[in-house]
Amino acid sequence: MDFNYLYQKRLDNNLKNEIAVFNGNYCCLRETCFTIHDDILSSINGGFSIIGENRRFRGNFQNLNISLKAHNNIPIFYLQNYLLQDIKKVYSNEKQNNVPFAEIKQCALGAYLIKFKNIATNETDYFEMISDYNFQICNIFYSNHQKLDKSSVVCQILRNGDCCDVYIASGVDHVFMLGLASFFFCRDIFINNNEEVKIDIDNDNNNNNYNDNLSSMTPLVNNDVLKSQYNTYTRINYCTDETQSLKKSKNKNKNKNKNKNKRRFLNFLNGCCCGLLL
Secondary structure (H helix, E strand, O other): OOHHEEEEEEOOOOOOOOOOOOOOEEEOOOOEEEEEEEEOOOOOOOOEEEOOOOEEEEEEEEEEEEEOOOOOOOOEEEEEEOOOOOEEEEEOOOOOOOOOEEEEHHHHHOOEEEEEEEOOOOOOEEEEEEEEOEEEEEEEEEEEEOOOOOEEEEEEEEEEOOOEEEOOOEEEEEEHHHHHHHHHHHHHHHHOOOOOOOOOOOOOOOHHHOOOOOOOOOOOOOOEEEEEHOOOOOOOOOHHHHHHHHHHHHHHHOOOOEEEEEHHHHHHHHHHHHHHOO
16 A cells, blocks of 8 residues: 555544444543554563553563553453464453454455454444555554445554554544554564465455354455555655664765775776786
C-alpha cells in the first residue's frame, strides 16, 4: 500500500456505534494517543512498554506470541500465533479457556483481516489492518459487514525509529487497538517472516458468506488496496542526529579510501609511462 495514501487518512471520530471487543469501559469519548517502545529495564527478552493518557502497559514477545498486561500486572491481551493453521487468535489472557475474542488472517503482505464480536452491538464485525510496503505506517479500517466498501480509519500507527506512535479514534476499544499496534510494532511477526505469503486478489464479496463462525475468514475486501498496489510512496527517514553524524563519518571515510585508491592508480600509470620512455 502507498505510504502517502495511508498517511493522509484521518481518524473517524464520528462512528455510529462504539466498537468494543474486550470491555465497553475501554472505549474513550475522545481521540487518544500512545507510544510503544522497547523496555530496556525489562528482564525478559522482547519486553516493551506502552505509555500514554496517564497510563502504562507492559508487553512481551515470546515464541511469536504477544501479551499485554496492565500496570497491576493483570493480563488484558494475548495473541496466539497458530502457524500450522496460518491464523492468529486473540484472547484476554494466556489460559485460553474461553472462545477467542478475535481471529486474524493474513490476506497479503502487510494486510490482515480481523474478525471479532462487537459487544456494543452484539454483531460480528471486521477490521482491515493495512501497512505500506516498508512497514512504516499501518492503518486499521473498520468494515461493517453490510458495507464493505465504506471503511473508516479507527487507528493509525506510525513507526518512529525504534518506537511506534498509536492514534486511536474515539469510541473504540483502545486495549484491543494497542494489542494490534503491538502486533505491527514487532515487524518480524507482522510480516510472517517464516511463512510464504500468497496474495488472493480473486475474492467474491458475497455477504452471504459471512457468518458467526470465527474460523470462517474472508479475503481482503478493501478495494483501495488493489488500486494502490503498484503506487510509489515517499520513504520517511527517522534518523537521529547521532545516526546522521555516523553516516557522514562513514561516507567521509569511504570518500577518503576512494581518493587514496585513485592516487595509487595514477602513480602506477605514471610509473609505467616513465618505464616505456626509458
